[in-house]
Amino acid sequence: MLDIKLIRENPELVKKGIESKKEPSRVDEILKLDEERRKLVFETDELKAKRNAGSQEVGKVKKAGGDAAALMAEVKAIGEKISENDSRLRELDAELDGILMYIPNLPHQSVPLGSSAEDNVEVRRWLPEGFSFENTEPVLDHTTIGKKLNILDFERGTKLSGSGFPLYKGKGATLERALINFMLDYHLANHGYSEIFPPFLVNRDSMKGTGQIPKMEDDMYAIEKDGLYPIPTAEVPITNIYRDEIVAEKELPIKYVGYSACFRREAGSYGKESKGFLRVHQFNKVEMVKFVKPEISYDELEKLVNDAEDILKELQIPYRVLMLCTGDLSFSAAKCYDIEAWSPAEQKWLEISSCSNFENFQARRANIKYRREDNKKTEFLHTLNGSGLATSRLMVSLLETNQTPEGKIIVPKALQKYTGFSIID
């Protein structure tokens, strides 16, 4: 959520930012509602002051044994006007909030202008030694090799739950589990995070806090009976850990890493790019979340991306890092880097990580503040998060880049102590 004061004081700047994200700017509507609201608040507060004084007077008169009937009638009339105003105020607040909840975060000034993924900027790429984009030997795509080696069973996954619910079997299941453990251990040992194992179902307030609701409501699964939502990412429970809290400055930065299964409806995306692991309703992800002071959040974003990249280097998987342009930036993000891994069979890059700085956008929604040591004042902190990494798309790259000409899979060195085997055949 944006600061209403920012919108009030810099409407043009805000409009420009929203439009660069290709979102509808309803700034003028907001300004109008805000002005009406402030006027009404002022008027109503004055009435309330009057009522408070009046009813105190009633008390005094009654205590002295006098007749307060006339005064009581007068105060009652004020009270009626107040409740009228209050109900109008509630309407205004709801209306204003309704619009504000749909206003996206503003892009940081370093974000390139652009309208779609075409305009994203590649900032660097990393390739293992001896790597070539040309496939000298034929490479089986992940669904084919997965079936051949009996480690992935998409058909039976579909039988169990529907399309997009992958079933891992045998060494495939072990490999998936090894990846998760390796990534968690690596971040814990090398990057200074502490581990969280969050709930996979959260309430509506949590979904609002990180911005999935209301805008992306249709992409979320919902358990209506209990008012709970299966999380689309561990970002939701982990960021909401500090919802409605004020943390001490000396606690910052707080860096958490956690595994969760992720559930996404992916409404309306059937067909295109949905083969195998490319788009699924349930996948596994290790997520990094940071709570930091505003002045260091952009340095922390760079470190966050590096932390994610380290995993790919360890696994010897070719990747590139993109800086998203304004038009491709997600709703809550001020700046975002995507990491894409190479898929030899698809002959294209697959997004496997997204590292974002939300500045105080989520903190404002979720009401997460910190108290400064110097002036004891509270202010919203900055939140960041990044996948480190998502396993399903990573599995695509892994099964394809580590394939032998005979169709066996060599388990990357870094994973072998987690799998207990070095080859899948």
Place this chain on the structure above:
RNA sequence: GGAGAGGUGGGUGAGUGGCUGAAACCAACGGUUUGCUAAACCGUCGUAGGGGGUUAACCUCUACCGAGGGUUCGAAUCCCUCCCUCUCCGCCA
């Protein structure tokens, strides 16, 4: 799932219709004292919104005692609905 108890400021906890935004104590912070630490003493010690202001300090008003409604001139205090926590029983990994 059944029965009962309870939700007050960072914590403990008082407050059952009128100077109570809320006693007291603890914690925290600032200071005095002290060779240092401790103790003692003094002071500060919620959040949000509006208005004013040399837009900073500050002044002022309003709201908030789990959430939302209601009764009343006036609600932390009375009524209704919901949420949550705890205890016992049942069930279960």
